[in-house]
Amino acid sequence: QVQLVESGGGLVQAGGSLRLSCAASGMIFSINNMGWYRQAPGKQRELVATISSGGNTNYADSVKGRFTISRDNAKNTVYLQMNSLKPEDTQVYYCNADVIKSWGSSTYWGQGTQVTVSS
Numbered sequence: 001q002v003q004l005v006e007s008g009g010g011l012v013q014a015g016g017s018l019r020l021s022c023a024a025s026g027m028i029f030s031i032n033n034m035g036w037y038r039q040a041p042g043k044q045r046e047l048v049a050t051i052s053s054g055g056n057t058n059y060a061d062s063v064k065g066r067f068t069i070s071r072d073n074a075k076n077t078v079y080l081q082m083n084s085l086k087p088e089d090t091q092v093y094y095c096n097a098d099v100i101k102s103w104g105s106s107t108y109w110g111q112g113t114q115v116t117v118s119s
Helices: none
Strands: 002-007 010-013 018-026 030-039 046-051 057-059 067-072 077-082 091-101 104-109 113-118
Touching: 002 091, 002 104, 018 030, 018 091, 018 113, 030 067, 030 077, 046 067, 046 077, 057 067, 077 091
Parallel strands: 010 113
Antiparallel strands: 002 018, 018 077, 030 046, 030 091, 046 057, 067 077, 091 104, 091 113
C-alpha cells in the first residue's frame, strides 16, 4: 500500500530551526492535500499546516509567520520549515496525505517524529 516516512526531527535550542520531511511511497495515483499535525501527551492532535496539490496553504495561528509548508509533487514529499522555535513547539509531529488511487482515496499518516525545543 502506501507508506509515509518522516525525517528531520530532533533537539534544538529555542530560537533555532528544523526542517521536517515526509515522503509518500507505494501505490499512488496522485495526492491531494498534504499536511503536518502535532500532538502533546494527553492532548488532541492539532493541525499545524496544510498544502493543496496546487500549492494553497493554511497555518495554525500559533505557527503563522514562523513555519512554512511546501511540497515537491514529483517526489510526493511535503516539508515543514520551522524557524524561531519555542519550547511549546515540543510535540510529536505527524505528516498526513490524502492519497488518490485508481479505485478511490484514503488518508494516511506518518509514524510521527519528535521535536524537542530546549529553553
